[in-house]
Amino acid sequence: MKKLRKLTGPVLLAAILLLAVRGLLVGHLQLARPLNVPGLPEGEHVLVGLTDYGLRLPGEAYWGYHRLGYGEPRLLEGVVFTVPVDRKPNQKPLWRYEAGLCSALPGDTVWVDPERRLILPARTSPDARPVVVPRSGQAVNLTPHNARLMAYLLTHYEHVEAQPTDSGRLLVGGREATRVRLRNDYYWIETRPDSFLLVPHRALVGKILCAFSF
Numbered sequence: 001m002k003k004l005r006k007l008t009g010p011v012l013l014a015a016i017l018l019l020a021v022r023g024l025l026v027g028h029l030q031l032a033r034p035l036n037v038p039g040l041p042e043g044e045h046v047l048v049g050l051t052d053y054g055l056r057l058p059g060e061a062y063w064g065y066h067r068l069g070y071g072e073p074r075l076l077e078g079v080v081f082t083v084p085v086d087r088k089p090n091q092k093p094l095w096r097y098e099a100g101l102c103s104a105l106p107g108d109t110v111w112v113d114p115e116r117r118l119i120l121p122a123r124t125s126p127d128a129r130p131v132v133v134p135r136s137g138q139a140v141n142l143t144p145h146n147a148r149l150m151a152y153l154l155t156h157y158e159h160v161e162a163q164p165t166d167s168g169r170l171l172v173g174g175r176e177a178t179r180v181r182l183r184n185d186y187y188w189i190e191t192r193p194d195s196f197l198l199v200p201h202r203a204l205v206g207k208i209l210c211a212f213s214f
Contacts, residue, residue, distance in 0.1 A: 005018050027206065029080060032096040037190055040078045043211035044081050046099060048080050051201055052207040057074035065202055072201070073102040073187060078097055078208030081189065081199045084156050099208060103196065104188030110196075114145075119196060133198065134182040144168025149198065150180055157200045158182055 020133050029049045034044040044085065051055070072080050076130035079102055082095040103119075104110050111120040111128040129145045134153070142150060147170040154162035163171045170177050184200035191197055 016201070024044070026048065026158065026209065029097050029205070031099055032083075033098075035078075035099055036192055037078075038099050038193065039076065039098075039200070040099070041211040043213040046080060046211045047209040047214060048206035050206045053079075053201065053204045056205060068200070068206040070201075072185070073204070073207070077102045077106065079187070079189065079199075080208060081148070081203045082173060083197070083203070088197060097205065098191060098197075099211075100191040100197070102187050103190045104133050106133055106185040107138065108185065108188070109186055110132045119190075119194060121138055133188050134184070134186045136183060136185045136201075137181055139181050141212040142170050142177060153198060153200070154180065154181060157184060157203065162163045 009149050009201045017039075027048050029046055029048055031044050031046060035042050035046070051071075053071040053073065054067040057066045057068065060066075078099065080097055081100045085094040085096055100153065110131045110133060111123050111125075112131055113125045114126045115125075115126050118195040123130075125142055129143075130141055131146060131149070140146070140150065144167075147168050148164045151164045151170055154160040158196050160171055165171060172180065182200075184202055186198045187204075188198050189197050
């Protein structure tokens with residue numbers, strides 16, 4: 001009986017430490033929709049390395065966003081991130097988990113063919129338009145082609161009042177702007193074949209280790 005008691009303490013402590021380490025280093029998340037990106041495993045459940053891009057601390061709804069450490073995704077790396085869900089005014093922000101493939105890094109230029117809705121590796125179409133992936137502190141020139149995109153990023157991630165106009169311009173704080181500087185680094189994430197999102201570093205949760213379905 002005494003030997004059993006002596007063993008119970010260390011085993012219990014080891015189990016607690018194991019759970020604590022697992023909770024800090026690796027997490028299990030259920031995505032809002034199953035992964036369907038070439039080059040990534042399929043499934044709606046993923047195991048995620050929570051420290052690859054810096055550990056997001058829990059309790060953001062109460063004391064805001066905080067992260068321990070800072071790391072960046074590599075090209076063609078699978079990542080999990082949060083996406084804001086539209087809510088009524090005066091309601092707490094709500095987020096859902098999404099995942100995809102990191103296809104461009106901060107400062108990169110991505111060519112988009114709006115006619116065929118294709119993402120191009122270079123300007124291989126006369127209709128292709130460049131989209132600069134914002135880098136923290138770097139000025140982004142505003143055009144009729146990126147005004148709505150910049151308005152979304154400013155409103156949802158930068159906490160800046162921004163409104164696109166019907167003429168393709170952007171009002172920031174009620175004044176017309178010709179360029180903007182964003183505080184976050186952004187990443188071009190493929191969430192479906194030919195479907196992409198610009199995701200800020202603060203929204204990154206971690207690196208995909210594996211995916212599966214029950």
